[in-house]
Amino acid sequence: MKNILTVIFIAFTISLSAQNYKEHKVKAGETIESIAKQYLVTPFDIYALNPDAKTKFQPNTVLIIPNSKIKNEAIEEESRELIGYKKHKVKRKETLYGLSKKYNVSEDEIKKANRFLYSENLKKGDKIRIPNYRTVISKQTLNNTVKKYTVQPKEGKWRIAYKFGITVAELEGLNPNMNDVIQPGDKLNVPNIEDEEEKPIETSYGYYEVLPKEGFYRLKVKLDLTQEQLEELNPELKETGLKAGMVLKVPAGVNTEGGLSAVEVTNLKMNLKNFETKKIALMMPYRLDRIDVDAVNETKEKIKEEKLLSIVLDFHVGVLMALDSAKQLGISTDLKVFDTRYRPSAVRSLLDENDFSEYDAIIGPMEEESFDRVASALKNDRVPVIAAMKKPKEVYSNVFQTLPEDKLLRKKMIDFVKADSLKTKVVIISDQAHRASSEALKNEFPGAKLIFTRMDRKNKTKDAFFIYPTELDNVFAAGKTIVFLETNNNSFASSIISMLNALINDKTEIVLMTLDKNKAFEGKDIDNNNLSNLKFHYPSVNKDFDESNSNGFVRRYQKEYGVSPSKYAARGFDLTLDILMRLASEETLYDASSDTIETEYVENKFRYKKAMFGGYVNEAVYIVKYDNLRIVKAN
Structure with a gap:
């Protein structure tokens, strides 16, 4: 038996060598995503050859890495090298943020050089060390090179991705500074393949971008095309299989939008597995600069008079109650609240002063221009930005539009x-x-x-x-x-x-x-x-909660505040609980938002469909009716 396994292993190794596959020994701290980025392949490619890596991924594991036709030309890469420290005596009103800007270092780098700042606040008279770095420029050369491609009229990202046989995400990875809407004349990095290998765009056909976790069965339901039909039109599928983001040629007239078929409501409580603390930011226009917190009666009157403030506070209460409900399910949350003041300038300052790249989701802002600014700024970091109560101006790839289209x-x-x-x-x-x-x-x-x-x-x-x-x-x-x-x-x-x-x-x-x-x-x-x-x-987009049925949120709200929750409080609760439950059921919100998952809570339900070249739009809708002076869901 041992000899048979040895022969099989040798044959497999020879096969890999013949196909120019590589081996990679996992180092501590590496992830599938970082390794995929290093070799310019997708995590899907690695999992295809290493299925055990999904459950057994640890240092010293040897992975088989396929060749990628996406290779960077020799590029200059900047790194910083610590060469010493400067001494600084803290003056009145100085802050870590101000010192980081003054000396061009991060707040975290200052804390690392002064460990006491992890537990104590910076104060006047402290003598601290400021790290001094020098920039080192090195060149990284990979096996092949990319080439420059000039965008032609009427070409979008998907057309170019299809032409060069890569996914839209891979094209974006090769061009991190590419605009959302590319223009004729733009210069892009593309795989260095022969001209005859480029696939022509045929106007007599339609095209479809494969969504995450979409298999041939889902495509048969959505496009009414069998695996054999798709492979006939796209022969490379026989070798690569389906990959999220790849663009497929389909017959003209095929509805690539696809309607959502009926699905049963998903109980995410049965799928909870990711119990890492969720980092959530709530960006709302509290406009605290206009409120005198010492004048209690005046503040109460302001809340009654100002409809926007009343809506925001109701929504905020719903968010907090959702955090409490999630905690009872074992989901802990690190919530940070930011006042946007309903001004784009204030949002710009928040983005400058805070690092949002590690957040699991951002809820808000409400104001359209501010929302657009946040979503655009965090798009490259793939931080989900949730449009909670208004439709966004543009649904970027990281945007979740929670209000269905009219x-x-x-x-x-x-x-x-x-x-x-x-x-x-x-x-x-x-x-x-x-x-x-x-x-x-x-x-x-x-x-x-x-x-x-x-x-x-x-x-x-x-x-x-x-x-x-x-x-x-x-x-x-x-x-x-x-x-x-x-x-x-x-x-x-x-x-x-x-x-x-x-x-x-x-x-x-x-x-x-x-x-x-x-x-x-x-x-x-x-x-x-x-x-x-x-x-x-x-x-x-929502239904009234049924007071005749027992509902924990409604009972708790009525007990706490003496009235039934408004639709804004219910929306804050439903939306936040849904985000936390989805995050706890998968690694990311993107993974947990396929169109086969429909969730329903007190007044709202959510079923996201990814736009072909954009973000995620909720397509869960109620039909409601008046029945004996009550508004109920119509069947």
Whole structure:
């Protein structure tokens, strides 16, 4: 038996040698990611040849490393060498941050030279050592070289990655300073392959970027293409297999966006395995510079008057309660809170004064420009930045957009109606501003009756926001009729809701719906009794919690504050608990955010889908309805 194993090992070694594979002996402190970076391959490549490395990775382990066609040219690499120390006597108001900027060293480097600063604060009169470094420039040469490539018109990252047979992430790794949107004329590092090896972009085909943990089965469900079909179009798959980030050629007309199929809600409590302390930053506009903490009554009044501050504080309470719930599950959290003051300049200062590269997630900021600044600054460090209550201007690769897109809400509502097995009539009532979207809605329901508001008699270009009651005569026969009401006008919505309510009888059922539930359906002019009678349905990013069911968060909140939690407190709780549970179920938030994982908490649910060349967008949506003056989830 021993001789057989020896023969097999020798044969395997000869095989590896013939393919120019390398061996790497793991050193203390190394990770799969750092080794992959060293050899310019992906962790997936290493795991493919070393499956045991997923569970048995330790110093002195010998790994088989495949060749990479991505090699850097000889590059200059800067390093710093300690050559001595300067003495410094601390003056009044001096801080570690100020000294680090003054002497061009990091705060941690100062602490290492003065160990007492790990346990004590810097104070006037302290005599400390400031490390003095010199810059050493060395050249690192690898086997092959990269070459420079000039970006052509209409070329994006995925086109270039496909052309040179690499993933988008590998292209970004070769060009760390590359802009998010590349421009014609930009010079990029690409693998030094022969011109004839470059793959042409064929406009008669579509292209798809493989997502993390996506296998042939998932692609069959999403793209309706078998493994054999994909390999025929992409022959390299037979050698490399699927890799996250690789770009595949697919037939024209294939829906590369792919709809999310129904999945069961995932109970992450059953998957918890990563119990390292989670480092979370909460960036919110507390605007403490405008509050006098000594004037208690004045502060209370300010909280009542300022809606933004009230929202932020409610959200903050929800976050803290989520941390407590996570702690009971064994998940500890290091939370740092930062006041953005709702000003981009303040956020810029926070980024300059703090190192966020080691954080597991950043929640916020709320203000759009500030959020964009944080997400962009931390993109290269792959720190997840969570858009908690507003949609971001741009969904970078490290952004998690927690609010679903409006077009998805509309689609879910339409699909909900189409899924009704009963043959029901559809009526669409719309104001002039919603003419285009209502005509598109009629295309979804060709037999629907479409009624638009009348124009003003004097000003023919102005919407008068009314229809004649006679236009509803003979529209509602016995049975069920669904009415879509599309408007932003409160008085028009109120009049239509009243007219429809009056038409309900023992034989006639009218169900009111809308694709966009806005303020037109709220306020003193809208009778909630009428909405309940009409079983008003609409798509929503959240649902109201069910007070009839036991809920630990709601009970704790009511006990602590004497009232039910607001939707902002519930969102702070749901969002934060979801982040912590996902982080505890995998190594990173990215690993825990495939579109097969849907989670649901008090009022919110989350199911992320990675944009083809961007970040992650929540696509979990509720359809809710009025039922006996309560808003409940519609089935």
